[in-house]
Amino acid sequence: MLKPKNDLLQGTLALLVLKTLVRGPLHGYGITLHIQLVSKDILRVEEGSLYPALHRMEQDGWVTAAWGVSENNRRARYYQLTAKGRKQLADEEKNWERLTQAVAQVLHFA
Amino acid sequence: MSLLSRLRAMFRRERLDQDLDEELRSHLEMRAADNLAAGMSAQDARYDAQKRFGNTPLLKEDTRDVDIIGWLDECARDCRFALRMLQRSPGFAAVAVLTLALGIGANTAIFSVVDAVLLRPLPYPEPDRLVRIWESSIKYDSPRNVVNPFNFLDWRDHSESFESMAAISGLMTNLSFQGQPVAVQGMQVSTEFFSTLRIPPLLGRAFSAPDGLVGQDQVVILSYELWQRQYGANPKIIGAKVDVDAAPYTVIGVMPRGFSFPKIKSEIWTPLPIARTEEWNSGRYLTVVARLKPGVSLRQAQQDMLRVANLTAQARPDDNKNWSANVFPMLEDATRGVRRPLWVLLASVGFLLLIACANVANLLLMRGTGRLRELAVRSALGAARSRLVRQLFVESLLLSLAGMAAGLLFAHLGLNGLLALIPQNAPLPRSEPIAIDARVLLFTFLASLFTAVVFGLVPALRLSRVDLQSALKQGSLRGGVGGHQTLRRCFVVAEVALALLLSVGAGLMLRSFARLISVDPGFSSEHLLTMHIWTSPARYRDNLKRSRYFEQILAEIRNTPGVQAAGSTHFLPLTEKISGSCFSPADQPTPSPAEAPSAQFLIISSRYFQAVHTPLLSGRDFDDRDHFEAPPVAIVNHALVERFYSGQNVLGKQLRVCWTIEKPVEIVGVVADARQAQLQDAPEPTIFLSNSQAPMYFATFVVRAVGDPLQIARSAEAAVHRVDPDQPVSDIQPMETIFSDSVSSPRFQAVLLLLFAGLAIALAMIGVYGIVSYSISQRTNEIGIRVALGARSADVVRLVLREALVLTAIALLLGLAGSLALSRVLQSLLFEVNPTDPFTLALVCLLVFAVSALAALLPAQRAGRIDPIVALRYE
Numbered sequence: 001m002l003k004p005k006n007d008l009l010q011g012t013l014a015l016l017v018l019k020t021l022v023r024g025p026l027h028g029y030g031i032t033l034h035i036q037l038v039s040k041d042i043l044r045v046e047e048g049s050l051y052p053a054l055h056r057m058e059q060d061g062w063v064t065a066a067w068g069v070s071e072n073n074r075r076a077r078y079y080q081l082t083a084k085g086r087k088q089l090a091d092e093e094k095n096w097e098r099l100t101q102a103v104a105q106v107l108h109f110a
Numbered sequence: 111m112s113l114l115s116r117l118r119a120m121f122r123r124e125r126l127d128q129d130l131d132e133e134l135r136s137h138l139e140m141r142a143a144d145n146l147a148a149g150m151s152a153q154d155a156r157y158d159a160q161k162r163f164g165n166t167p168l169l170k171e172d173t174r175d176v177d178i179i180g181w182l183d184e185c186a187r188d189c190r191f192a193l194r195m196l197q198r199s200p201g202f203a204a205v206a207v208l209t210l211a212l213g214i215g216a217n218t219a220i221f222s223v224v225d226a227v228l229l230r231p232l233p234y235p236e237p238d239r240l241v242r243i244w245e246s247s248i249k250y251d252s253p254r255n256v257v258n259p260f261n262f263l264d265w266r267d268h269s270e271s272f273e274s275m276a277a278i279s280g281l282m283t284n285l286s287f288q289g290q291p292v293a294v295q296g297m298q299v300s301t302e303f304f305s306t307l308r309i310p311p312l313l314g315r316a317f318s319a320p321d322g323l324v325g326q327d328q329v330v331i332l333s334y335e336l337w338q339r340q341y342g343a344n345p346k347i348i349g350a351k352v353d354v355d356a357a358p359y360t361v362i363g364v365m366p367r368g369f370s371f372p373k374i375k376s377e378i379w380t381p382l383p384i385a386r387t388e389e390w391n392s393g394r395y396l397t398v399v400a401r402l403k404p405g406v407s408l409r410q411a412q413q414d415m416l417r418v419a420n421l422t423a424q425a426r427p428d429d430n431k432n433w434s435a436n437v438f439p440m441l442e443d444a445t446r447g448v449r450r451p452l453w454v455l456l457a458s459v460g461f462l463l464l465i466a467c468a469n470v471a472n473l474l475l476m477r478g479t480g481r482l483r484e485l486a487v488r489s490a491l492g493a494a495r496s497r498l499v500r501q502l503f504v505e506s507l508l509l510s511l512a513g514m515a516a517g518l519l520f521a522h523l524g525l526n527g528l529l530a531l532i533p534q535n536a537p538l539p540r541s542e543p544i545a546i547d548a549r550v551l552l553f554t555f556l557a558s559l560f561t562a563v564v565f566g567l568v569p570a571l572r573l574s575r576v577d578l579q580s581a582l583k584q585g586s587l588r589g590g591v592g593g594h595q596t597l598r599r600c601f602v603v604a605e606v607a608l609a610l611l612l613s614v615g616a617g618l619m620l621r622s623f624a625r626l627i628s629v630d631p632g633f634s635s636e637h638l639l640t641m642h643i644w645t646s647p648a649r650y651r652d653n654l655k656r657s658r659y660f661e662q663i664l665a666e667i668r669n670t671p672g673v674q675a676a677g678s679t680h681f682l683p684l685t686e687k688i689s690g691s692c693f694s695p696a697d698q699p700t701p702s703p704a705e706a707p708s709a710q711f712l713i714i715s716s717r718y719f720q721a722v723h724t725p726l727l728s729g730r731d732f733d734d735r736d737h738f739e740a741p742p743v744a745i746v747n748h749a750l751v752e753r754f755y756s757g758q759n760v761l762g763k764q765l766r767v768c769w770t771i772e773k774p775v776e777i778v779g780v781v782a783d784a785r786q787a788q789l790q791d792a793p794e795p796t797i798f799l800s801n802s803q804a805p806m807y808f809a810t811f812v813v814r815a816v817g818d819p820l821q822i823a824r825s826a827e828a829a830v831h832r833v834d835p836d837q838p839v840s841d842i843q844p845m846e847t848i849f850s851d852s853v854s855s856p857r858f859q860a861v862l863l864l865l866f867a868g869l870a871i872a873l874a875m876i877g878v879y880g881i882v883s884y885s886i887s888q889r890t891n892e893i894g895i896r897v898a899l900g901a902r903s904a905d906v907v908r909l910v911l912r913e914a915l916v917l918t919a920i921a922l923l924l925g926l927a928g929s930l931a932l933s934r935v936l937q938s939l940l941f942e943v944n945p946t947d948p949f950t951l952a953l954v955c956l957l958v959f960a961v962s963a964l965a966a967l968l969p970a971q972r973a974g975r976i977d978p979i980v981a982l983r984y985e
Contacts, residue, residue, distance in 0.1 A: 074139060
């Protein structure tokens with residue numbers, strides 16, 4: 001299989017998506033909007049990365065997908081977090097905190 | 111992702127494709143709608159949405175890669191791409207496919223022979239339980255000796271390991287069709303024969319216990335082929351009477367098509383009327399086959415037979431002292447003597463295939479280096495290493511499958527040539543047809559896959575490991591792939607070493623064959639016609655009558671125009687037939703048969719030696735004086751005198767012989783030695799008796815013609831028919847044919863090995879040529895500088911040659927080490943040549959070295975003519 005070129009970024013995208021889905025099922029477009037909104041436009045998710053990532057997460061069993069109808073009456077594919085996805089999210093959150101702490105320590109030390 | 115979900119995904123692929131399309135469309139529409147709401151124009155809204163997506167097809171591709179993968183789908187794509195790549199370089203593809211086709215074709219042809227002869231189970235139910243049992247004698251160095259009838263009866267009655275046991279005695283049989291006498295090869299078998307093999311007749315019944323007993327109806331079973339040929343496939347044949355050896359026999363059965371017994375041809379079976387009467391207690395001549403009881407191992411059976419042989423030795427020590435018994439699996443027994451040559455041939459073509467693989471691998475590496483830029487670009491565009499490896503491997507696989515297709519064609523043609531090398535009447539171990547069947551096809555397919563892995567995977571892995579980024583950056587791809595050069599050198603060294611190995615094998619075989627056919631057989635085959643007759647016991651049971659009969663035939667033949675001389679012998683030389691018996695000096699007390707010295711026995715007519723040109727050393731030949739009632743006489747050969755009467759005058763000495771003659775025989779002549787069983791067997795001590803005094807039921811006439819022996823074939827046969835019109839004559843052929851057939855097996859091996867070695871050297875030459883050319887193309891710049899700095903053309907040639915010669919020297923050393931290591935394998939196949947024969951080794955090394963040097967010299971000379979200006983602009 002394709003090996004991600006940049007583990008950090010790939011991992012971050014998964015983390016962000018999983019976290020977004022904690023609030024409830026959402027479609028791909030909704031996910032990009034949410035992340036952009038909450039991060040105050042700092043983080044923009046590339047569609048080109050999002051869909052492969054979503055489908056990979058589906059394959060890995062972190063999310064399930066089902067067709068539904070959006071707020072403005074469009075057919076859209078909704079992604080929902082699974083138990084496995086929640087556990088993964090917890091792991092990734094922990095990792096992320098460790099990582100940012102470590103980076104912060106290095107920055108403060110210098 | 112598991113293979114299963116990939117496969118599932120593949121079948122759902124269409125629906126998933128639609129899903130993905132729809133999902134992405136809905137995303138675009140939502141984005142466009144939001145854009146619109148934010149105040150963009152409709153067109154901008156759509157454009158922006160699309161732009162954010164970037165490359166939609168790539169996105170789809172990536173996404174689909176994740177969930178459907180379509181692993182197989184990608185393979186199909188790889189195949190199409192590979193085909194395009196190969197189409198683009200037809201020269202490379204042609205050379206690679208041809209090389210592989212040679213290797214695969216040769217392997218297929220040889221494997222089809224190996225499979226048909228050695229691997230396929232014998233065509234009987236539960237063939238693993240079938241064994242052959244032989245008498246064995248350490249004294250006579252005979253682990254597989256034919257069996258004495260009484261011993262067979264004891265074995266059958268006292269052994270405990272066998273379900274059933276049968277005895278066989280091969281005989282010619284005279285039949286008569288519409289007044290035409292015909293001799294066919296027949297078999298006398300004990301009644302358990304067919305039930306031991308577990309093959310029931312197609313029509314009628316097999317033999318049952320009373321068949322063959324005195325007073326019973328004489329019965330016969332026909333082969334399917336004889337029934338078709340001579341009896342018009344008439345089903346009413348069962349119960350009909352036919353004349354067998356001039357006596358009426360009732361046909362009770364017809365065997366199924368193709369039924370046969372290994373190594374003993376037969377078209378007609380009659381019961382062997384074996385019984386515990388004195389008539390049967392002499393000599394050893396039966397072949398014994400048995401079926402093991404279920405669950406009994408070969409070891410147990412062997413132990414059991416040693417016990418029974420001990421019993422027979424105690425019961426009849428005169429005959430059986432120093433004799434024991436040996437049990438061998440029937441398949442192993444039938445294929446004895448051809449197993450090793452065939453495995454050697456298969457191993458040789460295996461080496462040939464490896465050489466072909468190395469050659470193609472080198473071609474691929476060379477071509478791959480040229481494709482580094484393409485690979486680098488693809489990698490930069492995001493292709494994973496596994497994708498590149500797979501792409502390269504699929505190309506190899508395609509090459510190898512194309513090679514397989516062409517190879518099968520080669521194999522088909524080659525097999526016909528191969529089978530033409532086997533003489534028509536050779537006693538093949540197996541009679542099943544040798545053909546390219548499903549098993550062989552499977553082997554070929556697996557060999558091709560193996561080939562693809564060997565020649566394709568290594569270069570693929572190697573190429574994909576190159577630092578492609580830096581390769582791209584450099585702009586020039588030359589010099590950036592040093593690692594391959596080492597790999598390619600290894601391939602070339604392996605090729606040349608294997609080619610040397612094969613050439614040494616071929617050289618040894620050739621030398622051995624040359625030695626063999628230059629052996630003086632002790633007789634002359636030229637102008638000699640041979641023909642065989644078997645006299646029906648019903649008509650010539652009386653010894654005197656039979657002896658007269660043979661004399662009359664000889665007289666008629668000698669009177670035929672074009673005939674120079676004629677005689678007869680009971681076993682023709684070089685037909686692997688010998689008979690032996692014991693003898694002892696008449697002036698000493700009689701030892702028991704088991705203790706007495708033994709010699710080969712041949713029953714010949716007068717003037718036999720004159721006909722075959724074997725010189726008489728002293729004394730006289732048999733002549734008219736030695737008629738049936740006259741005092742019995744014998745002629746001995748030089749080897750017998752040397753062994754038993756060295757330095758003495760043997761003429762006039764009396765011998766007691768364990769043969770049909772009761773009275774002592776007087777030695778009247780000594781002849782020079784001649785080869786009997788095979789050309790390679792040194793002459794054994796031999797006692798010749800006169801057919802007039804100890805007449806056999808069969809004889810082979812040897813007729814020396816003034817001109818072409820085949821010219822007198824008709825008239826010689828007519829001469830026989832003038833004496834008895836009902837006498838069938840068989841096996842009419844020139845002695846030169848027999849001579850040639852007798853060396854067909856070593857010739858077969860020598861010709862094939864020579865062919866394989868030739869191909870191997872040719873392939874290795876291409877390999878050396880390739881690496882030198884390539885190396886020059888890599889060093890054009892350097893060479894240009896050297897020339898510019900004053901190097902002469904000869905210096906450049908030397909520089910280039912040195913590399914090739916060093917490689918060749920390494921290869922020769924490796925190859926020599928290999929052939930020394932394998933020398934024991936060839937030992938038993940060689941005649942009067944040592945497998946480490948320094949002459950052959952040196953000659954072959956020289957040859958391979960010279961050929962390699964030549965292959966290197968051609969491109970090297972080109973390097974010598976390099977124009978420095980052109981060379982320096984080359985980059």
